Amino acid sequence: MRLILIAAGFLLASAAPTLAQRVYCPIPEDGVWVNPGAAPKEVSRVEVESRCVDDQVHVRVRAFTSCIPRDCKWGWTKGELRSDGAIQVLLIGFLSSKQITLKAFGDMLDTHVVNIVNDLSEPRTDQTYNLQRK
Secondary structure, three states, X not given: OHHHHHHHHHHHHHXXXXXXXXXXXXXXXXXXXXXXXXXOOOEEEEEEEEEEEOOEEEEEXXXXXXXXXXXXXXXXXXXXXXXXXXXXXXXXXXXXXXXXXXXXXXXXXXXXXXXXXOOOOOOOEEEEEEEXXX
16 A cells, blocks of 8 residues: 555656646747847847747747858758757758757847858857847
8 A cells, every 4th residue: 555655656746847847938039039240151140939839849940140142041940948948959051050059038149159060171169149139
């Protein structure tokens, strides 16, 4: 009998955190964010879309880099919502890739970008941008 009570206690204890977690949409990072002073090859705009389905947050991200005559567009890519509340996305291109971590602070979006040259001919570079809500 004690074993059944202990097992039931563990079952309820393990279920409690999932019942307490709440899903809110849209997430704070949702929207269009701009970097008006972006130099060539720097992130000039980030678009984040979020929706909630069955208590799950689904996020997709599209980034733009400053190019001439118009900005270069990275396609929509699924983002992962991390346990710390940030969004992480890996944008894969033909010559290079970008790992981007996004975290909103009011009307600013902290954007940490790791640039990766796919053939590893150059070392990775890290940059951080503070984008503004459009």
